[in-house]
Amino acid sequence: AKRAGGNTYCFYDKKYEPPRVDRYQLANDLKKAVHRGELEVHYQPIVEVERNIIRGFEALIRWKHHRMGWISPTEFIPLAEETGLINQIGLWVIQKACHDMKRLRRLHGSPKMIAVNLSPLQLENKQLPKQIRDILRASGLAANRLELEITESAIAQNVETAIETLQELVKMGVQISIDDFGTGYSSLSYLKRLPFHNLKIDKSFIQSGKVEDEAILKAVIMIAHQLQKKVVAEGVETFDQFELLNRLHFDYFQGYLVSKPIPVDLLPQYLNQQATK
Ligand code: C2E
Ligand code: CA
Ligand code: CA
Ligand code: CA
Numbered sequence: 009a010k011r012a013g014g015n016t017y018c019f020y021d022k023k024y025e026p027p028r029v030d031r032y033q034l035a036n037d038l039k040k041a042v043h044r045g046e047l048e049v050h051y052q053p054i055v056e057v058e059r060n061i062i063r064g065f066e067a068l069i070r071w072k073h074h075r076m077g078w079i080s081p082t083e084f085i086p087l088a089e090e091t092g093l094i095n096q097i098g099l100w101v102i103q104k105a106c107h108d109m110k111r112l113r114r115l116h117g118s119p120k121m122i123a124v125n126l127s128p129l130q131l132e133n134k135q136l137p138k139q140i141r142d143i144l145r146a147s148g149l150a151a152n153r154l155e156l157e158i159t160e161s162a163i164a165q166n167v168e169t170a171i172e173t174l175q176e177l178v179k180m181g182v183q184i185s186i187d188d189f190g191t192g193y194s195s196l197s198y199l200k201r202l203p204f205h206n207l208k209i210d211k212s213f214i215q216s217g218k219v220e221d222e223a224i225l226k227a228v229i230m231i232a233h234q235l236q237k238k239v240v241a242e243g244v245e246t247f248d249q250f251e252l253l254n255r256l257h258f259d260y261f262q263g264y265l266v267s268k269p270i271p272v273d274l275l276p277q278y279l280n281q282q283a284t285k
Contacts, residue, residue, distance in 0.1 A: 035091045037073060038084055042100060046072050049104045050269035053278075054123065054240070054262050057254055062282060064121035066157070066262060067105040068269045069097070089129055098130045099139055106147035106154060108272050113149075116279050123155040123185060128162035132169060137176040144180075151181030155206070158184065160192030163202065171202065178203045185240065190228070199235060206260075207232045211243025214253060225256055233257070 041047050051065035071079045088094040102124050109122040130136055144151050156177065163170045174184055185206035186198070190213055199207075209228065213221045232239045241253040244263030253261055270278055 031087065034079075034084070035087055035093075038071070038087060038091070038093060038097075041071055041073070042097065044074065046074060047097070047100065048072065048271065049101055049108065050271055051105075051108070051122075051275060052262055052269040053267050054121075054260050055266050057258050057261055062119050062279070063260055064119045064123060064153075064155070065109070065275075066123040066269075067101055067125070069101050069125075070269075085127065089127055092129075094127045094129050095133055098127055099143070101125075102140060102154075103143050103147070106143055106149045108275075109153065110147045110149045112275055112279070115276055118279065121153045121155055121183070122149075123157055125157045125187065126162065128159070128165050131158065131162050131173050132166055134169075134173070136173055137180060140177065140182065141180060152183060155183040155185055157187040157208065159187045160189070160198060163198060164192065167201075174203050190224070196231075199231065204237065206238045206240055208240040208242055209258075211241075211263075214241050214249050215243055215245070217248075222252065222256070229256055229258065 048070040049067045050070050051067060053062045054064045054066060055061065056063050069081050069085070071081070071084055073079050085094070088097050105122050105124050109119070112119070133139075140154070141151075144154065158170075158174075178184060183206065184202075184204040185208050186202070186204050187208045188210045189207050191210045207228070209225065213225055229239050238259040239257075241249075241258045241261040242263060244250055244253065244261045244265045246265060249263070250261070250265055267278070
């Protein structure tokens, strides 16, 4: 028994306790996760503020590890980036999302669009536009129904390459959103340099409830609208937060107030429920 040795045993136990998550092992498991079918994509509704209808969904990757259960993307996406797996996994998500949306549209006639998160490393891959063109062709989804979400850090790495890749994608008809806006550096200069369509303002601004944040929101939304961009609120959890974004003329919003990310099997049922509301 563990207790038998008293303090000495406890010390021994502690010393040899393996790390909760062995990153090397985890990276290996991640490599196999795609083939093992452990990765899933869940979809969170993106809603039009004014008409209260679903515009589309954001694809969010999920990993159900065969032993450890669900692992958060905030944990395994950085690992995928460190090990170079991100390109493969990132493409898999785009492919899955495009196919799922095409099927849903055939079945249901909606939604209008699907948003997929892009890692900074994917933007550095010169093959990306061609790879996305192939995926769109194979799935039959129109390019303007695919939206790619990039963060400011994605751009800061290698500005020129990022802009070139984005321009190529925009030429194809793909929509671009800047994600987590307001959390990175030099946000304002990017607004004029980058080709993009939507500004997703980081949830910290919506959730804080501070007058300072409301003042910043007002100014940012005014700039974005002057530049003909749409503004998206994320992390909307309460009706008070919804009232704020409604008052500030956000165009779209997402958050637990509407729904958590939904497994793909439940989407048809979810859309039917919405239609009869
Ligand atoms: P993100 O792109 O900013 O996604 C929003 C995160 O907030 C998601 O967490 C979502 O589930 C969560 N969320 C949605 N509504 C609410 C709300 O009302 N309140 C709160 N507190 N949270 C809400 P998730 O799914 O755990 O993803 C975390 C991050 O992992 C994402 O942040 C994104 O940066 C990254 N990620 C997820 N899927 C992918 C992917 O396929 N590729 C890449 N490169 N990154 C991904
Ligand atoms: Ca996102
Ligand atoms: Ca975000
Ligand atoms: Ca984020």
